[in-house]
Amino acid sequence: QNKVAVITGASRGCGKAIAEKLGALGAKLTVVGSSDRIFKTAEELKEKGYEVLAVKADVSIEEDVAELFNQTFDQFGQVDLLVNNAGVGQFKLAEEHSLEDFRRMFEVNVQGVFLCSTAVVPHMKERKEGTIITISSDVGRRTIANGSVYTATKYAVQGFSGSLAQELREFGVRVGTINPGAIDTYFADSEPGLDFKEDWLKVNDIAEAVAYMASAPKHMVVDEIMLHPLSQEYPN
Ligand code: NJP
Numbered sequence: 001q002n003k004v005a006v007i008t009g010a011s012r013g014c015g016k017a018i019a020e021k022l023g024a025l026g027a028k029l030t031v032v033g034s035s036d037r038i039f040k041t042a043e044e045l046k047e048k049g050y051e052v053l054a055v056k057a058d059v060s061i062e063e064d065v066a067e068l069f070n071q072t073f074d075q076f077g078q079v080d081l082l083v084n085n086a087g088v089g090q091f092k093l094a095e096e097h098s099l100e101d102f103r104r105m106f107e108v109n110v111q112g113v114f115l116c117s118t119a120v121v122p123h124m125k126e127r128k129e130g131t132i133i134t135i136s137s138d139v140g141r142r143t144i145a146n147g148s149v150y151t152a153t154k155y156a157v158q159g160f161s162g163s164l165a166q167e168l169r170e171f172g173v174r175v176g177t178i179n180p181g182a183i184d185t186y187f188a189d190s191e192p193g194l195d196f197k198e199d200w201l202k203v204n205d206i207a208e209a210v211a212y213m214a215s216a217p218k219h220m221v222v223d224e225i226m227l228h229p230l231s232q233e234y235p236n
Contacts, residue, residue, distance in 0.1 A: 002026060003026075003028070003080035003081060004030070004072070004077075004078050004080050004081070005019075005022045005029055005081040006032065006072055006079055006081070006082050006083065006116070007032065007085060008032045008033075008059050008083065008084055008085050008112065009033060009059075009086030009087060010029075010032055010038065010041060010085065011031070011035060011038040011041045012186055013183075013185035013203060014085055014135060014183060014185060014206040015031070015083070016031075017206065018083055019031050019041070019052075020045065020048070020207065021208065022083075022210070022211065022214070023048060023050030023052070024048075024050075025215070027080075027081070028051040028052075028053075029050055029052045030052075030053045030054075030055060030071070030072045030076070030079075031045065031052060031053070031054050032054075032056075032059065032068055032086070033056065033057075033086075034058040036056065038055070039056070053071060053076070055072075059084075059108060059111075059113075060107035060108050060111045062115055065112075065115040065116055065119050066119065069120060078123070079123060079124070079130065080130055080131065081132075082120050082132045084112065084132070085134075088109065088188075089105065090149070091188055092146055093146060094148040094149070097148070097149050105149050105150055106149075106153055109153035110157060110160070113157050113160060114160060117134075117160075117164060121168065121173070124168070125173060128172040129172050129218075130174070131173070131175075131176075131213070132161075132168075133175075133177070133178060133213055134161050134175075134177045135177075135180070135206065136154050136157045136158055137150075137151075137154040137179055138179050138181045138226060138228060138234065139151040139154050139155075140155055140158040141158065141179060141226070141235075142234075142236060144236070161175055161176070174216070174222075176223050176224060177223075177225075178206060178225045179224060179225065179226045180201055180226075180227050181228035182197070182201060183202070184200040184201065184202055184203070199230070201227065201229050209225045
């Protein structure tokens with residue numbers, strides 16, 4: 001209630017569902033996306049009665065990230081929750097990836113998490129409260145064929161978040177990751193609702209996990225939530 005949440009990659013997929021869930025719980029929302037789609041999503045959220053700031057920003061660009069937090073502080077005065085959700089993925093054999101594929105996945109999935117997190121850390125440390133949640137992946141904890149570079153980005157994010165959690169614990173700031181299996185979204189140039197994705201996780205499953213992690217009592221940190229479609233073989 002009355003908390004301020006910044007959600008990256010909120011124009012569609014999991015990020016939009018996370019914004020809807022947090023809005024329904026009474027949070028004020030900064031929703032971030034790299035395309036104009038973010039403004040349409042923000043309008044839909046406003047129609048539900050939520051207080052929303054939409055910022056078009058690429059999380060991999062330092063100036064964009066600075067600007068998104070400047071606008072958030074101007075409008076809401078604080079940040080209680082950062083959800084690092086923006087992410088991109090390409091799936092093919094390692095030798096089929098170009099250096100540009102590699103760079104882009106690391107820029108968005110890793111550099112973006114670094115830039116957004118470090119932009120808000122001093123503020124959270126000063127207030128001695130705050131939560132940073134990163135949507136990582138089950139492939140941040142296991143390896144898969146045809147996902148070498150994407151997997152590498154999510155292992156990197158696990159390392160970054162784990163270390164950050166230890167640095168911020170004494171300041172009362174909580175850091176955790178959500179590590180899902182396959183989710184029915186637009187991810188990797190797909191679209192939701194295709195027949196073969198019928199049994200996959202739904203965006204609301206991820207939104208519920210974020211809400212649980214973010215609303216844990218102050219003395220408690222949920223370090224990690226791992227969730228899979230029941231139909232998905234795991235770990236490999
Ligand atoms: O993907 P999608 P998901 N700066 O494609 C935005 C992880 N995950 O919801 O920029 C800012 O439907 C983009 O908006 P726009 C995955 O790694 C997924 O599935 O306007 N925003 C859109 O709103 C990721 O971390 C699966 O085009 C940027 C959103 O990000 C998270 O879940 C499995 C951006 C992506 O929506 C959400 O992905 C898994 C940028 N540079 C982990 N680039 C899965 N789907 O199966 C993109 O284990 N966006």
